[in-house]
Amino acid sequence: MRRLLTCGVLACLASLGAVGLSAQNQAAAQDMAITNARIIVGNGPVIESGTIIVRGGRIASVTPGAANTQGLRVIEAKGMSAMPGFIDGHKHLNNNPNSPAQLQSLLEAGYTTILIGGGQADNNIALRDLVESGKANGPRLIPSGQVTLNQTPGEARKAVQALAAKGVRHTGEIGLAPEPGPPQAQIEVLRAIVDEAAKVGVQVNVHAVSTPAMVAAVEVGVRRLVHLPNKDWTSYDAAAKVASAGAIVSGLIAFGAPIIDRESPAPAPVQFPRDNTTRFRDGKPWPEAIAGANRDPQGRATGTEGGYTIVNARRIWDADPNHQTISYSTDQNYADLVVLEHELKSFSIVFSMQDIHRIIGPNSARFVGMEDQIGTLEAGKLADIILIDGDPMANIYEMLKTKVVLKEGRVVVDKRAAVPASR
Numbered sequence: 001m002r003r004l005l006t007c008g009v010l011a012c013l014a015s016l017g018a019v020g021l022s023a024q025n026q027a028a029a030q031d032m033a034i035t036n037a038r039i040i041v042g043n044g045p046v047i048e049s050g051t052i053i054v055r056g057g058r059i060a061s062v063t064p065g066a067a068n069t070q071g072l073r074v075i076e077a078k079g080m081s082a083m084p085g086f087i088d089g090h091k092h093l094n095n096n097p098n099s100p101a102q103l104q105s106l107l108e109a110g111y112t113t114i115l116i117g118g119g120q121a122d123n124n125i126a127l128r129d130l131v132e133s134g135k136a137n138g139p140r141l142i143p144s145g146q147v148t149l150n151q152t153p154g155e156a157r158k159a160v161q162a163l164a165a166k167g168v169r170h171t172g173e174i175g176l177a178p179e180p181g182p183p184q185a186q187i188e189v190l191r192a193i194v195d196e197a198a199k200v201g202v203q204v205n206v207h208a209v210s211t212p213a214m215v216a217a218v219e220v221g222v223r224r225l226v227h228l229p230n231k232d233w234t235s236y237d238a239a240a241k242v243a244s245a246g247a248i249v250s251g252l253i254a255f256g257a258p259i260i261d262r263e264s265p266a267p268a269p270v271q272f273p274r275d276n277t278t279r280f281r282d283g284k285p286w287p288e289a290i291a292g293a294n295r296d297p298q299g300r301a302t303g304t305e306g307g308y309t310i311v312n313a314r315r316i317w318d319a320d321p322n323h324q325t326i327s328y329s330t331d332q333n334y335a336d337l338v339v340l341e342h343e344l345k346s347f348s349i350v351f352s353m354q355d356i357h358r359i360i361g362p363n364s365a366r367f368v369g370m371e372d373q374i375g376t377l378e379a380g381k382l383a384d385i386i387l388i389d390g391d392p393m394a395n396i397y398e399m400l401k402t403k404v405v406l407k408e409g410r411v412v413v414d415k416r417a418a419v420p421a422s423r
Helices: 010-014 018-028 099-109 121-132 153-165 184-200 211-219 236-244 305-318 336-350 353-367 396-400
Strands: 032-040 046-055 058-064 073-076 081-084 086-091 111-116 140-142 170-175 203-207 224-226 248-250 385-388 402-407 410-414
Touching (some): 099 336, 099 410, 211 236, 248 353, 336 396, 353 396
Parallel strands (some): 224 248
Antiparallel strands (some): 032 046, 081 385
């Protein structure tokens, strides 16, 4: 008879040293079974009560009902739902003394994979290594590196080559001018980046927040678009271009939506007082504080970003009969559970729960280039599994109740009361 890790407080795991975390992970890295769980596979099917067998850090089987669990560590999941770990395709993270606490917070919210969306490659690599070495408990971190359009095509090619030499397989967000659209000089540099990246195996991620910028990026070969257009309405024809190219947009659907009366718990770097005031994601007054705010002829911020992103998300989604054009990202750094709620609220206006699970699971896995490894609960995939206290098919609030997190078959978070695990 053994007990699972029961620490759910940020300070508990964040304060552990490398030796402690390595010992914890080694102890938890064993073959196991999750029994009596509602299983949200992620790409549509739902098993109301089933068993997941994990061996060697991967999912060995997912079956309805009971399965042979002899010799396995068993997690009894009755009343809980199993889902693929959440994937954030664009989030800025910093390597500083607060990093272990933030990484633990992300895990506890249910995230098991994060594509670091910007900053210097070396800093992002160091942060990834902090987790992989066991010095911090956190999600799988995918580093990116900065490549700008403010250089010649030849210089841009060298910048891409430098990323590949470091083993970095993603550019950070490359910003295209949104209005009235990117100038030809930017297009030529971006064309060189896309061409060189294809040669050396680097994924190009482009920040395109208007329809003209999005279409221009797709036309030069970009297939990963960071952020939905928030400057204008995306036409049916433009959405069709995105879909027919096989491109995918990493949401940030709630960019322009205000945060109202939602206090960020510590240790979030941004605190919002509960004073019934609309705020942007930095805590300043909405809509005036929206980054690059849309404005009327008198210069007043309009807040139309919130409406554009929601409608454009649905239009781009509907343009693809396979519904692979929208994925999930946050780009926000206040309390992770509040960020998750904020994004999911906007998604739920135009998407069903089944669609949301596809967006945050297999579609986001596709965005970060790991669709064959993560994003669904299927045999052969990495055992990135979260157990939620409730039914996430019901509404988005059930997705805020993660209790247990497995990353590659290791229990890295367990917020339940002390529960014995049998053999």
